[in-house]
Every structure is written in C-alpha cells, then in structure tokens.
Amino acid sequence: MRxxxxxxxxxxxxxxxxxxxxxxxxxxxxxxxxxxxxxLTHRIAYLIAEGYAHPHQILAVTFTNxxxxxxxxxxxxxxxxxxxxxxxxxxxxxxxxxxxRVEYAALGYPSFVIYDDEDQLALVRHVLxxxxxxxxxxxxxxxxxxxxxxxxQQISPASYPVESYFDExxxxxxxxxxxxxxxxxxxxxxxxxxxTLALFDEFPEVLQRYQDRWRYIHxxxxxxxxxxxxxxxxxxxxGHRNLFVVGDPDQSIxxxxxxxxxxxxxxxxxxxxxxxIHLSMxxxxxxxxxxxxDHVIRANRLRIQRTLRTLNDxxxxxxxxxxxxxxxxxxxxxxxxxxxxxxxLRQYRDFAILYRTNAQSQPLEQAxxxxxIPYQLIGGLRFYERREIKDALALLRILINPADDVSLRxxxxxxxxxxxxxxxxxxxLERVAAQHAMPIGLLLRDHHLACCELxxxxxxxxxxxxxxxxRWQTLSCELSASALFARMLDEAGLSALYREARxxxxxxxxxxxxxxxxLLQQYDHLPADQGIPLFLDEAALVTDADLLxxxxxxxxxxxxxxxxxxxxxxxxxxxxxxxxxxxxxSIENEAELExxxxxFYVGLTRAKEQVYISFANRRLRWGTSSWSVRxxxxxxxxxxxxxxxxKPKRRSFPEHSLEQRSRLHHTPTPTVRLRKGMRVFHKxxxxxxxxxxxDLPGDQEVAVAFKRHGxxxxxxxxxxxxxx
DNA sequence: AGCGCTCAGCTTTTT
DNA sequence: GCTGAGCGCT
Numbered sequence: 072m073r074x075x076x077x078x079x080x081x082x083x084x085x086x087x088x089x090x091x092x093x094x095x096x097x098x099x100x101x102x103x104x105x106x107x108x109x110x111l112t113h114r115i116a117y118l119i120a121e122g123y124a125h126p127h128q129i130l131a132v133t134f135t136n137x138x139x140x141x142x143x144x145x146x147x148x149x150x151x152x153x154x155x156x157x158x159x160x161x162x163x164x165x166x167x168x169x170x171x172r173v174e175y176a177a178l179g180y181p182s183f184v185i186y187d188d189e190d191q192l193a194l195v196r197h198v199l200x201x202x203x204x205x206x207x208x209x210x211x212x213x214x215x216x217x218x219x220x221x222x223x224q225q226i227s228p229a230s231y232p233v234e235s236y237f238d239e240x241x242x243x244x245x246x247x248x249x250x251x252x253x254x255x256x257x258x259x260x261x262x263x264x265x266x267t268l269a270l271f272d273e274f275p276e277v278l279q280r281y282q283d284r285w286r287y288i289h290x291x292x293x294x295x296x297x298x299x300x301x302x303x304x305x306x307x308x309x310g311h312r313n314l315f316v317v318g319d320p321d322q323s324i325x326x327x328x329x330x331x332x333x334x335x336x337x338x339x340x341x342x343x344x345x346x347x348i349h350l351s352m353x354x355x356x357x358x359x360x361x362x363x364x365d366h367v368i369r370a371n372r373l374r375i376q377r378t379l380r381t382l383n384d385x386x387x388x389x390x391x392x393x394x395x396x397x398x399x400x401x402x403x404x405x406x407x408x409x410x411x412x413x414x415x416l417r418q419y420r421d422f423a424i425l426y427r428t429n430a431q432s433q434p435l436e437q438a439x440x441x442x443x444i445p446y447q448l449i450g451g452l453r454f455y456e457r458r459e460i461k462d463a464l465a466l467l468r469i470l471i472n473p474a475d476d477v478s479l480r481x482x483x484x485x486x487x488x489x490x491x492x493x494x495x496x497x498x499x500l501e502r503v504a505a506q507h508a509m510p511i512g513l514l515l516r517d518h519h520l521a522c523c524e525l526x527x528x529x530x531x532x533x534x535x536x537x538x539x540x541x542r543w544q545t546l547s548c549e550l551s552a553s554a555l556f557a558r559m560l561d562e563a564g565l566s567a568l569y570r571e572a573r574x575x576x577x578x579x580x581x582x583x584x585x586x587x588x589x590l591l592q593q594y595d596h597l598p599a600d601q602g603i604p605l606f607l608d609e610a611a612l613v614t615d616a617d618l619l620x621x622x623x624x625x626x627x628x629x630x631x632x633x634x635x636x637x638x639x640x641x642x643x644x645x646x647x648x649x650x651x652x653x654x655x656x657s658i659e660n661e662a663e664l665e666x667x668x669x670x671f672y673v674g675l676t677r678a679k680e681q682v683y684i685s686f687a688n689r690r691l692r693w694g695t696s697s698w699s700v701r702x703x704x705x706x707x708x709x710x711x712x713x714x715x716x717x718k719p720k721r722r723s724f725p726e727h728s729l730e731q732r733s734r735l736h737h738t739p740t741p742t743v744r745l746r747k748g749m750r751v752f753h754k755x756x757x758x759x760x761x762x763x764x765x766d767l768p769g770d771q772e773v774a775v776a777f778k779r780h781g782x783x784x785x786x787x788x789x790x791x792x793x794x795x
Numbered sequence: 796a797g798c799g800c801t802c803a804g805c806t807t808t809t810t
Numbered sequence: 811g812c813t814g815a816g817c818g819c820t
Contacts, residue, residue, distance in 0.1 A: 135810085164810050188809080206815090207803085260810055328809065428806055433811095450809090493796050529796095612810070632808045654807050670808080693805070694811035 073149050075120050078113050082106070089348045090114040092315075093123055096308070096342035098293075098335070099317040102379050103364070103676035104355025104638070107317050111289060112142055114315065115158060116149040118287055126150075126157035130285040130307070134292040136162060136613055138636060159285070163300045167263040168608050174270055174277055182604060184472050185611035186257045189456065191215055193477050198247040201501065209240045217241045218248060222261040223298055223329040254510050255475045264299035271306050282310025292636070293318030293338075297329040305341070314342070320375055321368050324632060324670045326663070332373065353379050355638055355679050357386025363682070363708045364675045370707050371665045388714040392685035393701070397431075397646070400687045401438040403716070404643050407683065408626060409442055411641075419445060423627040423639035425674045427651045432628050434691075435645070445625035449633050455610045459569065459580040460587055462486060464610055466559045470543050471603050474510035487564025488539060491532040516540050539563070551595040552602040553588055560584065631674045642678035647671070648686045648699040671704045683716075751775060 079087050089099050089110045101107035115131060118124050133139040139160040146155035159166065168185065175183065186194065195211040195218075218241065221231055228246035233239050252259060258266060271278035288308050290296065293316035296304070308314040316338065323332040339345050353361050361381045368374070394400040404424060411417040424435055429450050439446045454460060462485045465478035472478075480497065483489030504511045515537050539562055546555055560566045569581035594602030627639065631652075646652065652674075653667035675682060686701045749761045759775040 162810065210804095263810090324808075325810090327807075428808075430806055491796070495796085630808065651807090656807065691811085 096314045096345035098338045098347045101350040104353040105350035112145040124286045128286040129158045131160040131289040164263050167267040183256045186259045187611050191259050286311045287313045290316045294323035294335045295325040295330040301334045353381040359386050363712045367707045368672045390683045390716050392716040394687040396689040397687050400685045401434040405438040405442045420624045421640040424643045449629040473512040473516050479512045547599040552599040553592045631670045640679045641681040643683045644674050647702045
C-alpha cells in the first residue's frame with residue numbers, strides 16, 4: 072500500500088490538482104498521452120488511502136471491459152489487491168446488466184438475455200416477415216439503426232414521429248420489435264441503459280440505494296457518452312455530487328453510436344460549480360507527432376481551443392508514402408517492419424497498423440503472412456460472433472430462458488435437432504404463439520402445441536425437441552455448466568456435425584466449440600443455472616479490444632476506432648485517402664467531417680516515436696479497383712514535419728501490378744507436391760498437418776491444421792511451407 | 796423439407 | 811470478392 076506522498080509524487084502539478092480535487096463535480100479535459108488513466112487510478116487510490124471512501128463506495132465507468140480490468144490491475148498495484156477488487160469498475164452496459172440482474176431478481180422479475188447486434192437484426196427480420204414487408208426494400212440494418220436512435224432519445228414506439236414513408240415502416244416495426252423482445256425476456260444493448268433508467272424511475276428507493284452507495288463516481292472517455300448514459304450519470308451523481316469525468320472532446324469518435332460530444336462540452340452548464348482541469352502536457356509522443364496532431368485538430372470548429380504541449384524530443388519526421396495501389400502499400404509497411412526488426416531496432420510488438428475499415432486488413436494480412444511476420448488482428452469476425460459459437464450459445468440461452476424465440480429459431484435452423492422443422496412449421500408456430508400471446512419456446516416446452524394444424528411427423532420432431540429442452544433444464548440443477556454444455560452439444564448433434572468432420576473449416580469450428588467449453592469451465596464453481604447467465608452476459612458484452620494480447624510479440628492490426636486509448640512505439644496509418652479518411656459517408660456533413668478529423672487525430676496520437684502515413688492511388692474495393700486521392704487532412708500537417716518516402720526497392724517479395732496479380736497463381740513453384748496427412752512447418756504458424764489439398768494450375772491450395780493456430784487455407788506458392 | 800445454384804448487397808466505425 | 815438470402819428443383 073502506497074502512502075499518499077508516494078501516490079502524489081508520481082504526478083505533475085496538473086495531475087496532482089485533478090487527483091486531490093475530491094469534493095463536488097470535476098471535469099478533466101485530458102489531451103492524448105497526458106496521463107489520464109494515471110490520474111484516474113491515482114485518484115481512486117488517493118480517495119481510499121486518505122479514507123474518503125471505502126473501495127465499494129467507488130464507481131468507475133470505462134469505455135471497454137479491458138480498460139476496467141487494467142484499472143483494477145493498476146489499483147491492485149497501488150493498493151492491496153483485496154482492496155482493489157471492491158471498486159466497481161466496468162462499462163455502462165456491463166454495470167447496468169449487473170444492476171438489472173440483481174434488482175430484477177429481487178423484484179421477482181424473470182431472468183433476461185442480452186441480444187447482441189446480430190440477434191437484434193434477426194429479430195427485425197422476423198418482424199418484417201410477420202408484417203409481410205420486403206427486407207430488400209427496407210433494410211433491416213437501417214430500421215434497427217432508427218429504432219436504436221429512437222431508444223436513445225427515449226422515444227416510445229407509440230410516439231415515433233413519421234415524416235417519410237420509411238418512417239412509417241419503422242413506426243410499424245418498432246412496436247412489434249419491442250413486444251417480441253419483451254415476450255422473449257430479452258434486452259438489446261440500448262435496453263440495458265433504458266431499463267436501468269426506468270427501474271430508477273419506478274423504484275426511487277432502488278436508485279437511492281445506489282446513490283448512497285457510490286459516494287465517488289468516475290467516468291472515463293466522457294466525450295463518448297450518449298444521452299442515456301448522461302442521464303444515468305446524472306441520476307447516480309445526484310446523491311453525493313462527487314462526479315469526476317475525464318475526457319477529450321477532440322477524441323470524440325462515436326457520434327454514429329449516438330455519443331454526444333455536448334455532454335462534455337456542456338459539463339460546466341450542467342454542473343456550474345464544477346472545477347475544470349486541463350491536462351495538456353503530452354508524455355507519450357515526440358514533439359513532431361504532437362505538433363502534427365495539433366495542426367490537424369486545430370482545423371475543427373466544435374472544440375475547446377487549446378494547444379498540446381510536450382517536453383519530448385523532436386524525434387523523427389513523419390514518413391509519407393504515396394503508393395500505386397493497396398498491395399504496394401501493404402508491401403511497404405511489411406518491408407519496413409521487416410527491416411527495422413532485422414536491424415534489431417524494433418520488435419514486432421512495437422508496431423501497429425491502423426486503418427479505417429476492417430476490410431482493409433486483408434492485403435496487409437496477406438503481406439504479413441508472406442513475410443512470415445506474426446500479427447494479431449483486432450476486430451473483423453469476433454469469436455463470439457462466429458456461427459458455431461452463436462449456435463452453441465443459442466442452446467445455452469434457451470436453456471436459461473425458454474422464452475427466447477430468436478435463439479430457439481437459431482437452434483431449429485442450425486442444429487440437427489431442428490431437422491424436419493422448416494419455415495412452414497415455424498410460421499404456424501408463430502400463429503399459435505400470437506393467439507396465446509406466448510413465446511413459442513414456452514408453448515413448445517409445455518407441449519401446448521397439440522392443438523395446431525401439424526402433420527404427424529413434424530409434430531413428432533417438435534416433441535423430440537421439446538423433450539430435450541425439458542431434460543436439459545432438469546439437468547441444469549444437477550450438472551456443472553460445462554458438463555451440461557458438452558451433453559447439449561452431443562444431443563443437439565453439433566458434436567457429430569463437427570468433431571468427425573474432414574472439412575478444415577469444420578475442424579476449426581470444433582476447435583472453437585472446445586474453446587468455448589473451456590471458457591465456460593470458469594463458471595463451474597456455480598450451479599449451472601447461475602453460472603450460465605453470467606457467462607452469457609460476458610459473451611454478449613466483451614469486445615475484441617478486450618481480448619487484445621500485449622504479452623506476445625506480434626504486430627497489431629486494428630481500426631482507428633478500436634485503437635482509441637492504446638499506444639504503440641511505431642504506428643502506420645494506412646489508406647489516408649478521400650473516401651476512407653474521411654469516409655465517403657461523412658464527407659457531405661460538416662459535423663461528421665469533424666468527427667473524421669478527430670478520428671485521424673486519434674490515430675496520429677497513438678504513436679510514441681514514429682508515424683508512417685500512406686495512401687494509394689488505386690485500391691481494390693468490392694473486388695474491383697477504384698481510384699483514390701490523398702486525404703485533405705494531410706494538407707493540415709506542416710511540410711517540415713513530413714518526409715516523403717521514395718519508391719520502394721524490390722526486396723524479398725515482388726510488387727505485383729493488378730494485371731500480374733491474377734497471373735500470380737500460375738507461377739510454377741519448384742516445391743514438392745503436397746498431399747493430405749503431410750507434416751509441414753510454417754514460419755508464423757509453426758507445425759501443422761495438411762488436411763485438404765486443392766490442385767490449381769501450377770499451384771496448390773492447401774488447408775493446414777496448425778497445432779497452435781487452428782486451420783488455415785494457404786497457397787503453396789506464397790506460404791513458404793517446408794515439409795518435415 | 797432439403798439441396799444447390801444465382802444474385803445482390805456489402806463495408807464505416809462497435810457497446 | 812464474399813456471404814447470405816431466395817428461388818427452383820427433387
């Protein structure tokens with residue numbers, strides 16, 4: 072346990088001022104790299120060390136679960152780990168889920184599941200189906216976005232304003248969507264916030280309990296809070312009025328998710344007695360990077376005017392690369408990494424490659440694989456979004472919550488257990504369910520479907536399904552979560568489907584299911600019916616950034632958005648082109664354009680020592696090549712901070728023009744022809760076994776099951792495999 | 796009901 | 811270029 076002296080010694084005067092501003096509302100405007108996380112953790116430690124509060128009277132809201140975990144780890148270092156664990160730290164969504172779990176149980180409400188994005192989308196599709204609306208004319212995505220926006224403004228289905236024909240469609244879908252959520256005991260992401268607010272509204276004594284408990288409330292990344300989160304904070308902070316928010320309006324990049332930059336800009340209006348403290352000294356980046364970032368952001372109008380300062384050295388100029396196409400861009404990035412590592416100047420873990428859209432990772436990945444450089448990809452297809460994982464989770468979800476019809480349908484459509492139950496059957500089930508105003512799952516479980524017009528065989532299949540559901544539910548009181556899960560996988564036919572499969576993708580799927588099972592084991596100390604809901608909450612709320620691995624030595628591939636809050640010695644900002652940064656969807660609108668600029672600013676300021684910026688004149692998009700020009704944002708970086716990189720020299724791997732690229736596969740390779748069962752070695756992935764071979768003219772495409780990295784599909788001509 | 800083929804839309808960013 | 815939804819055939 073540190074003494075107060077020691078805690079404060081590690082801080083500059085601005086930071087000390089923030090840490091010791093104990094009472095009342097405090098706004099900390101913290102520029103990038105100004106030690107904002109440090110201030111937050113040290114302040115919490117200070118409050119505890121000085122006896123202002125017990126750990127469990129402190130609330131800390133962070134943007135990601137990872138940030139919450141790191142905060143707890145740092146507190147554990149500053150204080151005693153057993154003390155630190157009592158601080159409530161988490162995301163808004165996570166904290167609301169926990170509050171609702173506890174309070175709903177106390178009120179005798181039924182348990183709930185959290186519908187993620189994909190579930191929500193499926194639900195919208197089901198509603199469209201029911202209303203006989205064409206999902207091609209009315210994009211489920213767009214409808215869902217409108218519904219979410221409405222929820223964020225607390226507009227009820229009944230009062231949805233109609234100004235266009237599309238609004239009319241939304242207005243029809245929205246009430247059904249809400250009804251179905253309710254019928255399924257399901258909450259979507261927005262509901263976690265709205266239902267918590269509603270709970271506080273309806274039961275003031277519950278709110279008061281939390282107000283009393285949390286004497287000190289901290290909100291990180293306050294610039295990215297939305298209206299509902301703002302209301303939650305306001306409600307909770309009304310108790311002791313000790314609200315400490317930290318943020319940077321210049322780093323507000325989640326407007327599209329209804330984040331409202333005005334929450335931070337108007338903080339002083341909401342809390343007139345608030346102290347405002349600016350942390351403007353940057354400790355992270357070289358003076359060059361700080362100056363460049365400052366010039367970029369200065370062009371924005373919607374901001375608090377200020378200048379970033381640093382005492383760091385000038386450092387290296389920013390390298391700017393004009394590339395012919397996206398392949399050359401990827402090649403240059405990879406070549407640069409290779410050289411710097413080869414010279415012993417850097418390690419792989421020092422590098423991050425940042426891009427605007429997930430799709431851009433593809434050529435970069437390919438180049439990294441070719442060069443044998445290990446990397447980790449953040450974003451893209453996430454573990455919990457994989458098909459087989461969602462199917463397995465659907466099984467667990469209907470076990471915990473038989474009313475969950477979206478999951479039931481998923482099980483019917485995607486597991487052998489649902490064979491013989493098709494669309495027609497589902498439609499008639501829906502009709503019966505609507506008549507009884509009951510979820511299908513409950514009707515099914517309690518065998519109330521005898522009445523409907525189903526033929527003998529279909530009815531039999533449904534009865535088998537219902538029996539399974541009932542038996543699993545009985546078993547949930549007897550078996551551990553993971554034992555029950557294994558049994559469900561067997562009996563639903565998923566094990567048989569994947570375990571003995573030869574298709575490498577299925578082998579992959581089975582591995583993922585095994586991994587899911589081992590994650591579930593962490594909850595085995597609880598009875599299955601308690602452990603599984605907690606596990607499911609986590610599955611719905613963790614993000615990829617939470618899984619980011621700092622220990623292993625590899626290059627990080629990540630979007631600008633996901634990189635917020637992180638830092639790396641060397642950062643590559645790729646695809647800095649009109650249409651990408653700023654994105655074409657934002658170019659029309661001034662406010663959105665400013666957000667794009669902030670995004671670029673966030674990217675720049677992730678770098679500690681070195682920045683490379685690249686753009687390409689031609690880029691593959693949707694399989695066809697299109698022209699692009701450098702981003703307008705580059706014009707804001709003073710020339711003296713830039714260094715134009717020359718043409719790349721031909722090195723380890725050739726530069727392929729678009730025409731050459733299609734011919735690439737035909738290049739004959741003098742290697743051994745691979746056959747199934749051969750043991751091979753790959754520079755990045757290590758040992759593996761060939762599980763599938765596809766002969767191409769002059770080449771082979773093989774699937775290799777690697778011991779440590781799962782199954783990958785590789786082209787022999789590119790992958791540089793050695794046969795053992 | 797299930798399989799396989801075709802075609803369209805997709806990609807902004809994510810709790 | 812890929813995926814997933816829809817359609818038509820068995």
